[in-house]
Amino acid sequence: MPKNNKEIIKKIELLGKQILKEIKSGENPFLDIPIRSLSNVYYNPKTKMIELGLSKSKRYFFNVAHIRKFVQTIEAAATVTELLKVDKHLSLRQVFYAMRRTIKGTNIDVVDEQTESNQAIEDLELLTGFAREELHINAKKSGAAAGKIVIKDRGDIIDLSKMGSGGWAIPSNTEDVEFKKVDAKFVLYMEKDAMWERLNEDKFWEKNNCVIIASQGQATRGIRRLLRRLSDEYKLPILVLTDFDPWGFYIFSVLKYGSIALANFSNKLAITNAKFLGMRAEDIKKYGLERQIIKFKDVDKKRLEQIKNYEWFKENKEWQKQFKRMKDMKGKVELDALVTRGISFVSEKYLPEKIKNKDWIE
């Protein structure tokens, strides 16, 4: 069993011992769980992250309204302990099944719906301070990476510069990935696989000494942890490439500031020095993309208004400028529109020019 697993088990067992002690001494055992609702989430301008406040709520064993959730959290702790002991991982869905035990002598299952096991896992994360990846529970798997970096993963040495047209598939859980050799000078993260394939075919990462990473839409937790670790451990700038639209901006927002849903783990997921490389308002004129503007639908307009008012964007003049330009334009522009300038325009001209000029938003 890896050392890290042992430490986590120790912490979970401490929690269990405390409860046992309370039972033995005739007390009403309780779990003291940080509140995850919006009222307890705030933006911290000092750390530049969305964080969880200090409010907690007590969940009692001898309380009809609490007992089901209490038992589910304990069951989650038991399941996680087993996973750590055998050093294996399960997905959220699989953990739901692993926890779906029928309580002896009854017809009651510990969990009926996955929402219940998910919440129990979140409780356990908050109680122990460990992220679900550390508890051996995997989130979504998506995305690929290629570039000037060699990793070690489950005993295999993997050179990401020798991955053909596909790249290395990024696992849902990247906690145990070791970096063996990092020649890259920066990381380029993009929201679309098709753009990744364009840059990979052009060997952009070879010509520009970098790593390219993409998933589809929002970055998975596995990718966010990989980016964060490359930022922390190797001080690599993380440059982000999305469409010029509110949804693309929000992908960047989550990467840099964290999200409300995962406010408890911003300290492990947020990449506070991520840089937004493009597409930005100025590029549209500069690269002659005016004809490629796609008119806003109501849903886009509404989303733009929401994002504009996010606390972390409010004081940022550069971002407010982008929002205003987008509002005036009444439309969005996709990165793929650069193809109108030439098949490899994005990798031969657009990106090298922007990177050289540090033409990004912090």
Place this chain on the structure above:
Amino acid sequence: MPKNNKEIIKKIELLGKQILKEIKSGENPFLDIPIRSLSNVYYNPKTKMIELGLSKSKRYFFNVAHIRKFVQTIEAAATVTELLKVDKHLSLRQVFYAMRRTIKGTNIDVVDEQTESNQAIEDLELLTGFAREELHINAKKSGAAAGKIVIKDRGDIIDLSKMGSGGWAIPSNTEDVEFKKVDAKFVLYMEKDAMWERLNEDKFWEKNNCVIIASQGQATRGIRRLLRRLSDEYKLPILVLTDFDPWGFYIFSVLKYGSIALANFSNKLAITNAKFLGMRAEDIKKYGLERQIIKFKDVDKKRLEQIKNYEWFKENKEWQKQFKRMKDMKGKVELDALVTRGISFVSEKYLPEKIKNKDWIE
């Protein structure tokens, strides 16, 4: 330029020359395009594939109702020729932008919506007989592979048994992937990444001498071509693993028989000897999963009725038995439910047992 590219360009140029000849001789040039509507799609019990019939329709240049589509098809041909000449690939979305040219002296764009460029590409596929991958147009990228196989791709030698926890990310276009060493005895395709991660962590492919491949939901065209080629070139059995529900059955159906939407390329995509390994009705009792049945919603019921009546399933007694059992059960069972029997039950017991007993549906 690769030899294959040259041949395709030659075929496209022949098409162009014919049209030029017709113009010069004062005729009304036309394209003779196979009809893709449902009326021209049928199941061929001899080939065991869903195929396109012989009906065609003529599209004329001097015809107000035809000209826009005529020009779009020609523009698609020009774009593809350029891609082949520079030996680069674009996605469907990127091709839309590449074709979005404003016609000189007018304010008219060749294409306004991606549906137009998509249709033009399909026309070109049908006119030339080449699949879009051969025309250097990429579809969706998704999925990962690991196992006892060594490939060569864009000059890189990639050993799929040394890919750590992530696997090799499968590109959208697998036409140029070379198989260098195939030690695998079969391929296991599954619909969910989380199951793939379970099997990969258990090194199922090492213990059982195989390759494991997954995407999320329906297999991408890239994966279908990869499976098909391993079936054709190495006679590897392709075993399919999905949930016991109508949607899982349909994933298998598309892999084996092809689909209505891509009936024109069943001959390149359908894997006629694919085998459905599970989850099947009999497994539910055998492995004690009765409590894991998830009640059908109306949409599931309706889908089951549709699938039951597909021509290729109608005469198949084994499939009809599955449909009947599912209808009686009024519910579905997920593969992940095997976790209730143990974390690695699926890789240590369920799969080895089924494979040994050839417990599958053809």
